Amino acid sequence: MKSSWSNIETDLLGFYEESNGLDDDSREFLERIDFVENGHVSDAGERYLDSKFIFEDDEHPEILRHEVLNLPEIRDLCQSFYGQRTDREKVERFLRSKTDVSDSKEAGRILNLLNGLNIVSYSKKTGSVQFSEADQVEEQEQDSYRVTHRTPYSNIKRLRRAIRACEGDLLWVAKHFPKKGFEPLSDEVTGDRFSSVQILCGPDNVTHKMRSDFERFQDEMGRRDIDSELRVMTNGDHLGKLHDRWILSDGASWNVPPVNSIYRNQEAEFHRVTEDHSFDDWWSDAEDIISDWNEIQKHI
Template sequence: MESSWSNIEERFLEHYEEGEELEGSDRDFLERIQFLENGEISSIGEHYLDSKFIFENGDHKDVLRQEVLNLQEIRELCQSFYGQKTERDKVERFLKSKTDVTNDREVGRILNLLNSLDVVSYSKKTGDVQFTEAEQVEEENQDSYRVTNRTPYSNIKRLRRAIRACEGDLMWIAKHFPKKGFEPLSDEVTGDGFTSVRILCGPDNVTHKMRSDFERFEQEMSNRGVEAELRVMTDGEHLGNLHDRWILSDGASWNVPPVNSLYRNQEAELHKATEEVSFEDWWDEAKDIISEWNDIQKYI
């Protein structure tokens, strides 16, 4: 934000009433929050202006809050400090290191805007910033979720929300999948939205205890009408080519951090995946943890 929201809003109103041209950073920001589409006022932008300057019904604040929280850098900021009290310097450091924000004044404008929308409580005098636990920050069906060391409970909640967005045949690929990965699947996978769960992993975390836990997991999934399978990749070439971790489905698909890293609250991000993944090829070459256990034991 190269201008304060009050100045952007003033020029936006002039554009609405008098056709004054919007240019540069004002236009860019208004398009980013979907108040403009190709230079024209959108239905969202018109709703905001009408609500504030004609009907005065208070809806404008909710409209602006929703669109601002949809901005990736704001969403990441709020998720990283969810419900926390911190200092402006730390917010500034976060924004400069992880977003396109480059100067102190822009940080101040962002905090002032978030303060006006009740997303933070910000004191210019002390520099204290208290982030709220507003549900808008943690909506369902987001494109990405932050994992931070400040949000140990919310990190697991975000993984569950990512799984909840999936449907049909769910496929989880993780070279070092641990048995605790069954827990969020057990919480979120039901027969209403899923037909199967297929887990593909390497041999490093595979143990007799994991096999035993999977048998229980498989039985419970079966009781829900969901088929569950776990296969272990033993081909060295395939394992060497496998680095990222994915949760794929007929609905949403995700790049996900390692399960152990997520439970340790290490900084990471879950975000929707767009790349093609050779799941079926890897799956066909892998060994079933139940029926091919004797073969798998050679690699663990």
């Protein structure tokens, strides 16, 4: 934000009512929050202005709040300090290191806007910043979630929310999948929304204990009318090509951090993906952890 929200709002109102030209900085921010599209005030921008300046129905703060929280840098900031009290210096350091915010004044304008929208409680006098725990700061249907050392419980909750957005046939592909990964699946995968769970991994974390845990997991999934299978890739060519990790489903699909990184609160992100990924060849070439156990043991 190169200008305060009050100045940007004045520009927007003049543009809406009198077709005044928009300042370049105002235009950039208004386009980013989808208040201006294709050179015109958008439906969201019009609803905001009508609410504040015509109907006075107090809906405008929620309209603006929703669009501001959709900004990736604001979403990352809120998820990183979710429900916490910190100070302006740390917020500025975060914004400078992870966004294109370049100076203290811009960070201050952002904090003032977030304070006005009840996303944070910010005291200019003391520099104290308290971040909201409201559900609107972190909604169910987001396109990304951040893992941070400041939010050890919320990191696991975000993994569960990512799984909760999936449905139908679920495939989790992770070279180093640990048995701890069964836990969030057991919590979130239910028979009313899922038909199968497939896990494709390499041999590094595969042990007798993991096999035993999966047998129990498989039995419980079966009681929910969900087919489950875990296969281990032993083909070196496939293993050498696999780096990222995915949770793919008939509903949402995700590029996800390593399970152990999530539980260790290491900085990472979940991202919703739209492109198709096919692991059919790798799946058909992998070994079933139950029926092919003797073969798998040669590789662990």
